[in-house]
Each structure stands twice: as C-alpha cells, then as structure tokens.
Amino acid sequence: MSEEVSAPIHTTPVTAPTRLSWRTGLVEYGPPALLVISLLLLWEGLVWYWAVPAWLLPSPSRIATTLVTSLPVLAEHTIATLTVTIPGFTLALVAGFGLGVALDASPLLRRAIYPLLVTSQTVPIVAIAPLLVVGFGFGLLPKVLVVALITFFPIVVNTIDGLQGADRDQRRLLEAMGANYWQLLRLLRLRAALPAIFTGIKVAITYSVIGAVLAEWIGASAGLGVYIARSLRAFRTDQVFVAALVTSLLTIVLFTLVSLLERWIVFWKGER
Amino acid sequence: MPTLELHSISKTFTSPAGPMLVLDRLSMQVAAGEFVAVIGPSGSGKTTLFNIIAGLERPDAGAVRIDGVDVTGRRGQVAYMPQRDALLPWLSVIENAVLATVVHGGDVAAARREAHALLADFGLQGWGDARPALLSGGMRQRAAFLRTVLWHRPIMLLDEPFGALDALTRAQLQQWLLALWDRLDRTVLLVTHDIDEAIILADRIYVLTPRPARIALELRVALPRPRSYTLVTDPAFARLKRQLQQVLMNDERG
Numbered sequence: 001m002s003e004e005v006s007a008p009i010h011t012t013p014v015t016a017p018t019r020l021s022w023r024t025g026l027v028e029y030g031p032p033a034l035l036v037i038s039l040l041l042l043w044e045g046l047v048w049y050w051a052v053p054a055w056l057l058p059s060p061s062r063i064a065t066t067l068v069t070s071l072p073v074l075a076e077h078t079i080a081t082l083t084v085t086i087p088g089f090t091l092a093l094v095a096g097f098g099l100g101v102a103l104d105a106s107p108l109l110r111r112a113i114y115p116l117l118v119t120s121q122t123v124p125i126v127a128i129a130p131l132l133v134v135g136f137g138f139g140l141l142p143k144v145l146v147v148a149l150i151t152f153f154p155i156v157v158n159t160i161d162g163l164q165g166a167d168r169d170q171r172r173l174l175e176a177m178g179a180n181y182w183q184l185l186r187l188l189r190l191r192a193a194l195p196a197i198f199t200g201i202k203v204a205i206t207y208s209v210i211g212a213v214l215a216e217w218i219g220a221s222a223g224l225g226v227y228i229a230r231s232l233r234a235f236r237t238d239q240v241f242v243a244a245l246v247t248s249l250l251t252i253v254l255f256t257l258v259s260l261l262e263r264w265i266v267f268w269k270g271e272r
Numbered sequence: 273m274p275t276l277e278l279h280s281i282s283k284t285f286t287s288p289a290g291p292m293l294v295l296d297r298l299s300m301q302v303a304a305g306e307f308v309a310v311i312g313p314s315g316s317g318k319t320t321l322f323n324i325i326a327g328l329e330r331p332d333a334g335a336v337r338i339d340g341v342d343v344t345g346r347r348g349q350v351a352y353m354p355q356r357d358a359l360l361p362w363l364s365v366i367e368n369a370v371l372a373t374v375v376h377g378g379d380v381a382a383a384r385r386e387a388h389a390l391l392a393d394f395g396l397q398g399w400g401d402a403r404p405a406l407l408s409g410g411m412r413q414r415a416a417f418l419r420t421v422l423w424h425r426p427i428m429l430l431d432e433p434f435g436a437l438d439a440l441t442r443a444q445l446q447q448w449l450l451a452l453w454d455r456l457d458r459t460v461l462l463v464t465h466d467i468d469e470a471i472i473l474a475d476r477i478y479v480l481t482p483r484p485a486r487i488a489l490e491l492r493v494a495l496p497r498p499r500s501y502t503l504v505t506d507p508a509f510a511r512l513k514r515q516l517q518q519v520l521m522n523d524e525r526g
Contacts, residue, residue, distance in 0.1 A: 169356050176352040177348055177375040268405065
C-alpha cells in the first residue's frame with residue numbers, strides 16, 4: 001500500500017499532468033483518508049469510553065464544535081499571525097537570497113560569515129525572542145525578526161548551493177563565449193539555482209507560521225500564539241487543538257502556494 | 273598562413289602524485305576552410321587542448337594564434353561545441369541557438385531570424401520553440417551544433433560532438449554533417465576517439481600520444497569530396513584506417 005501512495009512523488013510526468021480521474025484520486029487519497037477517519041473514530045470512542053475530562057483531552061467532535069463557534073475570533077487571530085508571518089518570511093527571503101548571492105561571489109566573505117550563520121542556527125530561538133522583545137518593544141518588529149531569523153537560514157544555504165551547483169559544461173560554454181560574471185549569473189547560475197532556492201523556500205515557509213506563533217506566545221496582543229497561551233491558562237484544551245489545527249492548515253496553504261509558484265517558475269524541472 | 277596555429281604548447285597540472293605533464297610542446301596548424309581531426313587515447317589531454325584554444329585555460333608555455341594574432345588565454349575567439357550538448361533546459365531551441373549573440377550583445381532579433389532559416393537544414397523544422405527536454409539525443413546534438421554555427425566565428429572546435437550518441441545516430445549525424453559541411457565555409461578542429469569519424473570528416477588528422485600528448489602522426493586524408501558514408505568500404509579508407517590503428521596500438525603498448 002505504501003508503494004502506491006508514494007509512487008506519484010517519484011514519477012514526475014513528462015507532459016503536463018492530466019486531470020486526476022476519480023479512480024486514481026481514490027487510489028492516491030483513499031488510504032490516508034481512511035486511516036485518518038479511523039484514528040478520529042478511535043479517538044472519539046476512547047474519550048467517551050474512559051470519560052476523559054475535556055481539559056485533558058477533548059474529543060474530535062468537541063474540537064469540531066469549538067472550531068465552528070470560535071471561527072470569527074480565530075479569523076482575527078489568524079490574520080494577526082499572517083501579518084507577522086508574511087513580512088518576516090519576505091524579509092528572510094530578500095535578506096537570505098541577497099546574502100546567498102554575496103557569499104557565493106566572495107570566498108573570503110563565505111569563509112568569514114558561514115560559520116557564524118551555522119552558529120546562529122544553533123542558538124535556541126526561545127532564548128533570543130524575549131531579548132528581541134526587550135530590545136524592540138512589543139510592536140510588530142521583534143516578532144517579524146523572530147520569523148525572519150528562523151526562516152532565512154535554509155534560504156541562504158540553498159541559494160549558495162544552487163548557485164554553485166550550476167552545470168559545469170553549461171558554465172564552460174558560456175565562459176568560452178566570453179560571458180562575464182553578471183552574464184553568467186543572469187543567463188545561467190540564477191536560473192540553475194532556482195530549484196534549490198525553492199527547496200529552501202519550502203523548508204522556510206513551513207517554519208514561518210510556527211515561528212510567528214512562537215513569537216506571539218512570548219509577547220503580543222493578538223495572533224494564534226496569544227490565543228493558544230490564553231486557552232492554556234483557561235484550561236480550554238479544545239481551543240488549543242483548534243489553534244493547532246488552524247496553524248497546520250495555514251502552513252499547508254502557504255506551502256501549497258509556494259509549490260504552485262515553483263511549478264510555474266521552474267517550469268523546466270522534471271521535463272528532462 | 274594558417275588560420276589557427278598552436279605553437280609549442282605545454283601544460284602541466286599538479287596532482288597528488290606530483291606535477292603531471294599533459295601537453296608537451298604541442299604544435300598544430302589548421303588552414304582556412306580546413307577540417308582537421310585530432311585523435312588520441314582517452315586521457316591524452318584533448319580536452320585540455322581545447323580549453324586552451326577556447327581561452328578557458330592558459331598554457332604554461334607556447335601560444336595560440338589566429339590569423340597570426342596571439343590570442344592565448346582570450347575567450348570568445350573560437351566557437352566551441354562541448355561533448356555533452358550543454359543546452360540550457362529553460363530556453364527553447366532558438367533561444368539556445370542565439371545564446372552567443374546574447375552574450376556578445378549583438379542583434380538578437382537578426383540571429384533569431386537566421387536560426388529560424390537554418391532549422392530545416394539542421395533537421396529541426398517545427399522544433400524552434402520546443403525546449404531541449406522534448407528533443408531526441410541526435411536532435412539535441414544538432415541544436416548544439418546550430419548554436420555553434422550561430423556563434424559566428426570562422427573557427428569551430430568540436431569536442432567529440434557525437435561521442436555520447438548510439439552508433440546508428442552517430443552515423444546519421446556524420447552523414448548529415450558531411451552534406452552540410454560544404455556550404456558552411458568554416459575552419460574546424462574536431463577532437464574524437466573514433467577513427468572512422470576522423471577519416472570520413474577530416475582533410476587532415478593528428479594522432480596524439482598518451483600523456484604527455486605529443487604528435488605521433490600527421491596524416492593527410494586524400495579522399496575526394498563530397499564524401500558520403502559509403503566511403504567506409506573503400507580500399508583507400510581501409511588503408512588509412514590501418515595506418516592510424518597501427519600508430520594508436522603502438523601507443524597503447526608503449
């Protein structure tokens with residue numbers, strides 16, 4: 001069964017993907033859907049059977065009810081989280097890409113900065129985030145910076161790797177044509193780096209929402225992180241689950257958007 | 273005066289085992305309009321030689337001259353076709369073909385028109401807007417050759433251009449190149465390890481020794497043009513082939 005589920009990931013279609021028929025759709029999404037539904041039913045049954053208190057573990061049906069009733073509040077918090085996520089991620093994208101190109105261009109810079117970059121990723125963000133709040137106040141900036149700090153590393157690393165991974169023969173050809181550094185960058189290396197850069201972006205976007213929630217937890221007046229913190233204090237575990245669900249959905253939506261953008265921009269990938 | 277002249281070129285690489293002499297005072301001349309093939313055992317420094325002519329590497333000693341002008345270490349002086357087609361996958365056949373014009377800042381629109389006009393001759397009619405991934409191996413190689421022709425240099429370097437193809441496709445492309453050749457009016461230096469290919473295509477053949485590369489034999493191919501692939505059964509062809517094989521086999525033993 002796992003063979004069938006994983007098969008579409010490995011075989012990239014040469015031509016444009018045809019519309020999924022309901023049959024292939026069933027083969028692809030049927031097993032995981034069945035599994036999730038079974039697990040939810042099991043969860044519901046066990047909570048009922050053992051009479052688990054709602055503050056410890058709410059049942060799926062209760063979580064669903066809470067989701068519906070708290071939708072207006074959730075929407076507000078979700079928008080607040082997005083206003084942290086999107087600027088933070090954009091900042092990381094611009095800074096990460098720029099730094100990647102600069103570090104690729106200068107071996108000296110690379111030797112100097114690369115170890116610092118790696119080290120910066122080993123410092124726990126929960127230690128840095130409160131310091132940022134102390135330094136920059138309770139406004140948007142410290143939270144945006146937390147998201148940027150978490151997400152820019154995969155973008156820098158993948159930009160450098162992508163730029164340096166350009167095909168050697170293609171590079172030699174352009175050099176033989178007399179292409180200078182900028183022409184080589186524009187005509188070959190940036191294009192060749194795009195698949196790797198998108199890999200970095202996809203990793204970064206999955207971190208970005210969690211980063212924003214974490215930042216809000218530490219100091220904010222609105223956002224899913226605030227909602228989770230308040231719900232925990234009120235022993236509203238069902239609301240915590242709902243917030244977690246929305247955080248996941250938000251991440252999946254952003255990831256899907258990036259994947260669609262990738263398919264559009266890196267159109268030649270998988271053609272070969 | 274030869275159009276392309278290599279004068280006593282030497283190149284040494286440093287390897288973990290110490291310095292390694294790859295090219296040993298190598299001298300060659302290619303006259304204007306001449307088709308010259310270089311045959312050598314693998315690892316004999318053919319690619320290094322091409323890198324030096326293309327200006328991608330500098331020799332330790334010696335000079336590359338074009339029409340008597342020293343161009344050693346200067347790029348963009350000759351058109352160059354690598355062994356693997358090196359087509360850019362995000363560009364169409366036409367866009368790949370005019371790449372040199374883009375790099376040189378020339379008239380790209382005119383180059384595109386020229387490329388379109390040449391598509392039929394290159395067996396790529398109707399494929400101008402297709403990306404390389406859709407092309408067969410032989411078509412990709414012809415597209416790469418079109419790019420080399422549209423580089424607009426009187427001298428072309430071909431680095432085992434048919435080396436990665438299957439035998440049948442290779443024979444077809446050699447036949448095609450023979451037919452196209454007389455109209456192109458270019459000077460060609462072809463590197464190959466295929467003896468038949470060298471005899472069929474070239475006016476003159478240099479055979480290189482194993483590393484360090486020196487010239488083991490210079491052979492004039494006095495077969496009439498226009499040639500065709502049926503030449504391989506000709507007695508004169510067989511004589512030349514035997515002569516080349518003897519030199520190459522001696523090298524293997526030595």
